[in-house]
């Protein structure tokens with residue numbers, strides 16, 4: 137299979153999920169943990185988020201068969217699922233050239249940005265997404281960005297964003313679990329309406345990751 | 359005496375209730391603690407929620423009935439500890455949990471409990487918050503070991519947490535010492551693999567045998583107890599020596615000693631870098647550290663790197679023990695600048711220190727150049743859209759103005775700090791809004807305002823209010839009653855409507871199976887003797903403004919109770935009414951920015967000079983419509999398609 141792989145210097149897989157509160161990043165991490173624990177892997181997962189309010193930065197790590205530390209060190213992430221551009225950029229220090237990044241380009245502009253500018257107080261504003269991608273590309277070789285939010289909408293709900301992103305991860309075939317297996321163990325048993333939306337969102341992600349993966353392989357001439 | 363009782367339920371509703379020894383699960387550290395307590399046959403549990411400890415109590419709230427555990431969300435930590443201690447005097451294995459600061463609040467009973475001693479095992483979980491991520495300070499509860507004779511366990515992983523808790527109860531009974539488990543945020547809020555043990559077939563028998571000389575620490579008894587305490591503490595050390603909380607790995611001459619989550623980091627780094635032939639890693643999972651373990655370790659290595667967060671507690675312990683035993687081993691840690699004195703460690707920080715210690719190339723010389731990122735906008739915590747505290751604060755500020763001193767308290771309402779609400783000039787700890795308002799009003803001769811929530815009011819605001827009353831301070835106390843303890847994850851408070859389970863917090867009633875009562879703050883305040891009491895809905899601008907004006911011009915203590923439910927909790931309970939969708943009419947909005955300047959609601963977006971309402975975030979509370987002088991905020995006419 138000639139798809140991009142999340143390669144790990146050591147054993148196991150280190151996945152970072154970055155987003156903002158309310159985007160479903162924590163749920164995505166939990167689902168991922170559940171799947172791999174059921175498959176018999178050792179999973180460790182850490183969360184970093186501030187206070188209970190929605191809209192803050194959220195980082196969740198899922199480490200599969202790596203050991204006991206719940207925290208991903210500098211440059212150690214095999215894969216970053218960026219639910220939001222600025223939050224993806226915040227995880228830059230965890231990336232290396234071996235990191236595969238899947239990033240949703242749809243921004244969640246912190247309300248303070250708009251409000252601060254309105255009051256002509258200091259504040260940098262929301263950076264251009266393109267500039268962020270350029271920075272990420274200087275560190276990680278495989279940075280794939282797309283409007284994942286649109287896919288979630290197409291699938292039936294913006295809440296399905298996390299499924300699109302998980303679709304990317306499983307579609308990349310970097311993990312020892314196929315997209316179909318993931319679907320069978322998590323989505324198949326959901327109530328029908330939810331199942332339909334989540335399934336559509338998930339496979340939209342899977343398909344997209346396969347496409348860009350193959351394109352990347354061709355481009356590199358292999 | 360173990361009383362036989364069926365404890366294992368046939369079809370458990372929570373994964374930690376299953377009796378399947380050997381099963382491996384991936385559990386959150388706090389949930390692993392709950393499981394450990396179940397495996398030890400815990401019979402009583404109390405807590406006051408506080409990040410990062412809350413999930414221990416929330417887990418018990420869910421499973422207590424099924425597991426046959428008496429449970430309560432206590433009114434404060436001191437009460438939680440006292441009730442749990444009394445429960446253990448009847449022979450029950452009892453537990454209570456709180457955050458690091460809660461331990462300080464409970465310090466009065468805590469300081470004498472080791473003298474009296476336990477009957478059934480008693481375990482206090484006090485979760486630490488290095489880097490003060492969700493607290494006003496970071497503190498190191500390990501000092502309670504030497505300070506007040508508490509064995510303190512310091513788990514590094516969820517699995518450690520489970521095994522520690524399971525062990526701690528019997529250990530507490532043997533030594534008759536209550537014990538503290540001190541997990542930190544990274545242990546509490548990380549999930550990791552644990553191996554389940556057996557659930558017990560029985561529980562301790564419950565009986566209270568009168569024996570005043572045993573239970574009453576009046577001086578004559580206290581002095582006897584003090585002597586016993588020394589012996590019991592020595593016994594603790596002896597028992598710990600035989601425990602498995604001091605694993606040692608590797609065979610190198612470079613010693614590393616680590617405690618808490620730092621152990622997980624250190625062990626992972628040695629794995630990843632393959633350094634086990636150079637290093638011997640000693641975990642310190644509990645204090646007091648048995649002397650023989652230290653002597654052994656110091657004899658097996660040429661030097662030691664000490665890896666621990668917060669204070670050089672372990673480091674100083676080792677230094678002291680080494681000098682007593684005349685063991686000349688160089689020690690490296692916080693005192694030598696190998697580690698910072700403050701804040702939590704990261705794996706990177708630990709790796710740097712390990713590399714330095716072993717004379718390896720530094721990580722920074724290996725890493726690639728990180729490109730300069732554009733400035734990333736922050737996402738500071740703010741009051742939620744539609745939070746009733748915002749409505750209250752806006753009017754409080756409007757009436758009391760910018761020259762009044764606002765004393766705030768611990769909870770979501772602390773977010774009244776800074777622009778644009780600016781109702782937090784001083785803050786200290788739970789309940790201190792009222793006392794600080796007293797002190798400042800009495801000295802400046804100017805009326806001050808204290809703001810605190812329902813849960814905090816009952817926690818420690820009540821005696822503070824009595825105190826303000828007896829001094830007749832010119833203080834206006836604003837109690838923001840949102841019927842829930844919101845900040846820590848929606849635990850019921852005394853004003854939650856627990857009669858109807860559906861409207862309680864998501865964790866069910868606060869005292870298992872008993873309390874259906876909803877407390878009246880006004881009733882309590884009136885009972886204390888406050889004359890001026892105003893019950894208001896913060897969204898009722900006219901009534902609220904009138905009450906505030908009266909309170910401002912009156913003398914002495916007056917109390918405004920603002921009742922309005924936490925929007926987020928209403929949503930999660932499915933109680934919120936269908937909202938009226940609002941929009942900002944661009945033709946009427948002249949960009950005066952008043953709504954933003956006064957409210958700072960995240961539901962209002964500003965882009966390219968245009969003001970808009972974010973349909974996703976806005977809950978339709980209508981506050982911005984009240985503020986807008988141009989009537990620009992209006993309902994969207996919903997057209998039928």
Ligand code: SF4
Nearest residue numbers: 742745770844924925
């Ligand atoms: S959680 Fe509730 S009380 Fe806290 S800020 Fe949000 S709406 Fe307000």
Ligand code: SF4
Nearest residue numbers: 744959961976980982
């Ligand atoms: S109505 Fe206005 S103040 Fe209330 S939540 Fe919506 S945007 Fe915020």
